[in-house]
Amino acid sequence: MSSLQVKLVKCLSDNYSYIIYNPISKNALVVDPAEAEPISKEIDILGLKLNFILITHHHQDHIGGNIDLKNLYQCKIIGYEEDASRINGIDIKLKNREIYRFEDEEIEINFAPGHTSGHVFYFFKKNKFAFVGDIVFSLGCGRIFEGNSSQMFNSVMQIKSLPDETKIFCGHEYTENNLKFCLAFDKQNNDLKDKALEIKNLRKKGLPTIPTDVLSEKKNNIFFRCDNPEISTNLEMRGETPEKIFEKLRELKDNF
Ligand SMILES: [Fe+2]
Structure with missing residues (x-):
């Protein structure tokens, strides 16, 4: 049975980054580090080993901590292959629907454009966690910066079609x-x-x-x-x- 924990970390003015970890093995990954300091503080308090950074999209308030965290922990940065040129320090480039294994979890990367042209979300299939960046917020959805309304609609419908019990972790407190x-x-x-x-x-x-x-x-x-x-x-x-x-x-x- 998978037992990953999620620690929400407040960053900048209204961003949320997330540390996902196994409390036994202490292996961890972070989603969308807006900035390094509040995250490294939590990593150290919890005594974790930061192995990976997952990126949903290239906006600065989602990748701002990439390089500092990589230098501190020698972790690998994971993102969408098609948007690799805009993701600082990327090491592992995934294709749409590819599965990446972390501990006993299967993380599925899903292409969902509209907010940006290379936006993805990560669905943790066993724990039923969705890290959705700026596609969907609680009671809202992201602004359309690089796409059209039809793309955004389809991206929001992708999140809606996940199992009802799926926990949604988004990028902002809006x-x-x-x-x-x-x-x-x-x-x-x-x-x-x-x-x-x-x-x-x-x-x-x-x-x-x-x-x-x-x-x-x-x-x-x-x-x-x-x-x-x-x-x-x-x-x-x-x-x-x-x-x-x-x-x-x-x-x-x-x-x-
Ligand atoms: Fe954004």
């Missing part, structure tokens, strides 16, 4: 703002009202709202709910396809 947007266009959603209380309680205590999970996002994240007739009615877009609804929502959110 949940409170995303909640305001969901409440504005998904007023009739009673699950969302419960979720709002949960979020407010966590944030009042200064605690992260992450991880979330696929089931919770299916119930609450408006970008997962583009097939919901009440939302299309709220947008005065009854009968439109989920993809069109998604496009409209992304546009509205950009100016919210």
